[in-house]
Amino acid sequence: MIVVAVSVLECTKAEDYIVGGDSIGWTSYPPGGASFYSNWASNHTFKVNDTLVFKFEYGSHAVAILTTNNYEKCNGNETIESYVIGPARVTLNRAGWFYFSCTFSGHCRSGQKLSVEVITGNSSSAPRKAPSTSIPASTASLASTSLFTFLTTLAFNFLFQF
Ligand SMILES: *[C@@H]1O[C@H](CO)[C@@H](O)[C@H](O)[C@H]1NC(C)=O
Ligand SMILES: *[C@@H]1O[C@H](CO)[C@@H](O)[C@H](O)[C@H]1NC(C)=O
Numbered sequence: 001m002i003v004v005a006v007s008v009l010e011c012t013k014a015e016d017y018i019v020g021g022d023s024i025g026w027t028s029y030p031p032g033g034a035s036f037y038s039n040w041a042s043n044h045t046f047k048v049n050d051t052l053v054f055k056f057e058y059g060s061h062a063v064a065i066l067t068t069n070n071y072e073k074c075n076g077n078e079t080i081e082s083y084v085i086g087p088a089r090v091t092l093n094r095a096g097w098f099y100f101s102c103t104f105s106g107h108c109r110s111g112q113k114l115s116v117e118v119i120t121g122n123s124s125s126a127p128r129k130a131p132s133t134s135i136p137a138s139t140a141s142l143a144s145t146s147l148f149t150f151l152t153t154l155a156f157n158f159l160f161q162f
């Protein structure tokens with residue numbers, strides 16, 4: 001029961017996500033091309049107030065928020081917001097879709113683009129995958145097993161005392 005309460009808390013608190021993972025980060029020519037960042041995004045569930053961390057070297061890349069239309073055309077000429085200093089932290093401050101790309105010439109076309117859908121982060125909303133920090137199922141069942149053993153022992157001790 002204690003274990004369950006901890007997992008619920010972890011599901012609702014805001015998380016940081018390093019875009020593309022710690023080793024690849026935010027780069028042009030990601031392994032496998034543009035599908036790399038869509039695969040990365042589909043591995044996570046983003047909720048309001050989570051933060052995306054774009055890891056890149058100043059002067060080598062940048063990151064901008066674009067409209068859907070400009071994102072699809074890889075037009076980085078008009079940005080909604082842009083960040084030139086890496087690592088750039090972008091808080092997903094509303095539900096809905098966000099479209100990102102690098103504004104360096106050719107980088108969007110070579111796959112440095114990311115779209116994410118952000119869901120409202122309250123516990124009653126759509127089911128989501130457990131965050132990577134949650135307690136593994138085996139540990140959880142182990143904990144409840146020892147809790148059960150503990151309570152059983154307690155009950156026996158109680159019975160034998162009277
Ligand atoms: C997505 O998750 C799968 C399964 O854990 C993993 O093999 C893959 O590398 C991940 N993809 C990205 C882009 O992080
Ligand atoms: C997100 O953060 C803002 C500012 O801290 C806060 O006012 C808002 O309630 C938060 N929203 C959610 C869904 O957690």
Ligand SMILES: *[C@@H]1O[C@H](CO)[C@@H](O)[C@H](O)[C@H]1NC(C)=O
Nearest residue numbers: 070073074075076077078105
């Ligand atoms: C962006 O601006 C550059 C330089 O002004 C121009 O060459 C290019 O065609 C523009 N791209 C789009 C998609 O409008």
Ligand SMILES: *[C@@H]1O[C@H](CO)[C@@H](O)[C@H](O)[C@H]1NC(C)=O
Nearest residue numbers: 048120121122123124125126
């Ligand atoms: C929580 O989710 C419910 C149902 O999906 C929604 O009606 C409500 O507005 C959400 N609350 C917040 C604070 O986003």
Ligand SMILES: [Cu+2]
Nearest residue numbers: 061102104107
């Ligand atoms: Cu770039």
